[in-house]
Amino acid sequence: MPDIVEMHLKLLFDLDNLISDMEDESYKKIGFQIEEAASDALINKRNQLLRQLPRELGEIYEILKKRYRQAIAPVESEFCLGCFQKLPTQLAAQSQNILTCPNCGRILYWRPKN
Amino acid sequence: MNLASLLSKDRINLSLDAGKKDEVIKDLVYAIKKGAEAELIVSTLLKREELGSTGIGKGIAIPHCRSLAVEKLEIAVGRTKKPVNFNAIDKKPVSLLFLIIAPPQDPGNQYLITLGKVVQIAKEITKKNLIQKPETPEDFITMINDIEKGLAKRK
Numbered sequence A: 001m002p003d004i005v006e007m008h009l010k011l012l013f014d015l016d017n018l019i020s021d022m023e024d025e026s027y028k029k030i031g032f033q034i035e036e037a038a039s040d041a042l043i044n045k046r047n048q049l050l051r052q053l054p055r056e057l058g059e060i061y062e063i064l065k066k067r068y069r070q071a072i073a074p075v076e077s078e079f080c081l082g083c084f085q086k087l088p089t090q091l092a093a094q095s096q097n098i099l100t101c102p103n104c105g106r107i108l109y110w111r112p113k114n
Numbered sequence B: 001m002n003l004a005s006l007l008s009k010d011r012i013n014l015s016l017d018a019g020k021k022d023e024v025i026k027d028l029v030y031a032i033k034k035g036a037e038a039e040l041i042v043s044t045l046l047k048r049e050e051l052g053s054t055g056i057g058k059g060i061a062i063p064h065c066r067s068l069a070v071e072k073l074e075i076a077v078g079r080t081k082k083p084v085n086f087n088a089i090d091k092k093p094v095s096l097l098f099l100i101i102a103p104p105q106d107p108g109n110q111y112l113i114t115l116g117k118v119v120q121i122a123k124e125i126t127k128k129n130l131i132q133k134p135e136t137p138e139d140f141i142t143m144i145n146d147i148e149k150g151l152a153k154r155k
């Protein structure tokens, strides 16, 4: 996937996790302050990022988010960490494109090699 | 959960250059990740700060977020050479920062438990006026360990 798309997708994913934490009661209990107006701005920002994604990818993302809460799963040793199923070897090899897990459908993410 | 065991010497910088809030956050993140992954974490952290400062008052801030860029809970600590404006709750500048980054998938909710614990420890640090006390990263870890022992006894 092109770098810029990947960057937007990952930030969208991080922001969605931020939004869900912000609404989580056990997070609120810790006592960090959250400003109401700023949380609306954050939701706008996330929607804006979604619109910047290629349309099809954005649609898949939203469907997966509804289904699983987390639409993206990392790949580790050829396993999808969303559903813990082994991925076909040829899939793992061509990690340059936007790929989804053949089992659970989540958008797959390969961690950069250190 | 033992915070001292999650700290590592090479991620405790007790003479962090003071600068703008964003720069200090960035310096801390780069102790954990580099390149595009670090930039993603910084972007997410800055969005978190826009929701409300994680400067909890009395000179301590706890910037935190979940990010796809990490595989496990990561912590870095920084103490700035000079206090930094962090738009903290009490408007006081910050000199001690605990950076906490958790992966999106977080079994056992280690992230929120750790955050809660760090807030508790931070309050002890300010109450006992310990921000400037540790001279080395080893001292810092010992201090955290002692505070945790004290908190455990109180229960």
Ligand SMILES: [Zn+2]
Pocket (backbone or CB within 6 Å): A073, A080, A081, A082, A083, A084, A085, A101, A102, A103, A104, A105, A106
């Ligand atoms: Zn899967």
